Amino acid sequence: MDGILIIYDASRTNTDTITQYSNSIHRNLQLNPTLEANERVNFLDSSIIRKASQLEIDIFCKPTTTDTTISYLSNHPGENKIAAYRYYIERMFKLPLNNDRLHNEWQTILHNAKYNKFPTTLLHKLKHQIQHRIMHATPPPPINAGSNTKWATFTFTSPHMPKITNLFKHTNVKTSFRCNNTIA
Numbered sequence: 001m002d003g004i005l006i007i008y009d010a011s012r013t014n015t016d017t018i019t020q021y022s023n024s025i026h027r028n029l030q031l032n033p034t035l036e037a038n039e040r041v042n043f044l045d046s047s048i049i050r051k052a053s054q055l056e057i058d059i060f061c062k063p064t065t066t067d068t069t070i071s072y073l074s075n076h077p078g079e080n081k082i083a084a085y086r087y088y089i090e091r092m093f094k095l096p097l098n099n100d101r102l103h104n105e106w107q108t109i110l111h112n113a114k115y116n117k118f119p120t121t122l123l124h125k126l127k128h129q130i131q132h133r134i135m136h137a138t139p140p141p142p143i144n145a146g147s148n149t150k151w152a153t154f155t156f157t158s159p160h161m162p163k164i165t166n167l168f169k170h171t172n173v174k175t176s177f178r179c180n181n182t183i184a
Contacts, residue, residue, distance in 0.1 A: 015033055019031050059101070092106065093131055150174070153178055155180055
């Protein structure tokens, strides 16, 4: 397990008791707690901030986080290039951020996009699409257990590849891309 969030009543127990009990359950289980500091604890990619009467959420980036994503000018499928920004924008809207934190995160996304040569108009359009989809979400259709879906993998050689794979759009064949670009 990588992350477990434990909120406890300090008048009834303490960190040492929880840690000792957890570590005694199994010899391969070791709880290494990250404790609250300055009324804040970082958990996964979030910061949980304790206020007098409520908890607030902010986005947390590890000190090793960089602003590098796949460059817009690289020879990769468009879906791969924009995937990081789709994740950042969806996270921004799905976490209960206050207006200041929402604005700061959007500025960070735009900064990263500029650094990686993405047109800001593309990011604004993506932001609008994601916001609209989240606001008008419908429940997903039931999963068809008897589906005969097959997968075909194509090597991405040019931006024209999606036109070829669109031929499979209305079949039971799903497509995915792989790149033969390597560091070497």
